[in-house]
Amino acid sequence: MLDAYCRFTAFSATSPGGTNDALAFLKWKFSKYLKDLMEAFIVLGDNAYVIDYNLLTPFDKCEMGADWRTKDVYNFYFSQLRIRIEMSFGLLVNKWGLLQKPLKVDISKVSHVIHVCMRLHNFCVDERMLDDSGYSVDNEIDNIIATTMTNPEDFFYCATVDSTMPNEINHSLGHSIRQMLVDRISSLNMTSRPASNMIRRFGTTTNR
Numbered sequence: 001m002l003d004a005y006c007r008f009t010a011f012s013a014t015s016p017g018g019t020n021d022a023l024a025f026l027k028w029k030f031s032k033y034l035k036d037l038m039e040a041f042i043v044l045g046d047n048a049y050v051i052d053y054n055l056l057t058p059f060d061k062c063e064m065g066a067d068w069r070t071k072d073v074y075n076f077y078f079s080q081l082r083i084r085i086e087m088s089f090g091l092l093v094n095k096w097g098l099l100q101k102p103l104k105v106d107i108s109k110v111s112h113v114i115h116v117c118m119r120l121h122n123f124c125v126d127e128r129m130l131d132d133s134g135y136s137v138d139n140e141i142d143n144i145i146a147t148t149m150t151n152p153e154d155f156f157y158c159a160t161v162d163s164t165m166p167n168e169i170n171h172s173l174g175h176s177i178r179q180m181l182v183d184r185i186s187s188l189n190m191t192s193r194p195a196s197n198m199i200r201r202f203g204t205t206t207n208r
Contacts, residue, residue, distance in 0.1 A: 001030075001043065006088040007125050008118040013111035021048035042177070044082050051174035059178075070186045074178070076193045092121050 001010040015024035025031050025045075034043060034054060043055045051057045058075045065071070093099045096117045103110055192198060 002084055002088050004084065005125055005129070006084055006091060007122045008088065008092075011114070011118060013114045021046075022050060025049060044078065046082065051178065053173035053177060056174060056178055067182065067186070069191050070182050073185050073190050073193060074182050076197060088121075092117060095121060095124065 002008050010030050012024070012028040012030070015027055019027075041054065045055055045057055047057055047060050049055060049057055056078070058078045059071045063071070098113070099117060103113060105113055
């Protein structure tokens, strides 16, 4: 997990790499604490997770239905928030070269190495914000892409996992909260993504 400044706020490195994301989340102690979050706080996750009252996910293709346009707008703004995850890992790996190749440490120390790298990453972000009130992590990412990436899309990593979750999780309230957001989008007459995104994605500003 991380905040809007791309600082890591919580992590777990105890599940093997092939573990389903949602299952790994359930095994993480923080998933239990999540239930105690104040109602005003919501965690955003991708479709590898199951929607709950304090963990929202985007709509998948099967959920679009007749009001797909406003749901697509919801998905767009949702992705603009979640992209911080990809940005943060891109910064982390670019900053600490040892993460760009297999770690040459005992398996029991891997989580400790990752933990230290994340703490140092957070320290760097904090220091830059203190030194420069106008500092934006977005500018740092733009510089990295411009100077080191031949293909900007390589900078971002997004895992897609088909998840199967235990039946005891009650996520009906999460669906209600998500629908409230869609209704709010509709009330604001936001029936399409921003024109710049439509052109970049579809080559036109016309909804498909």
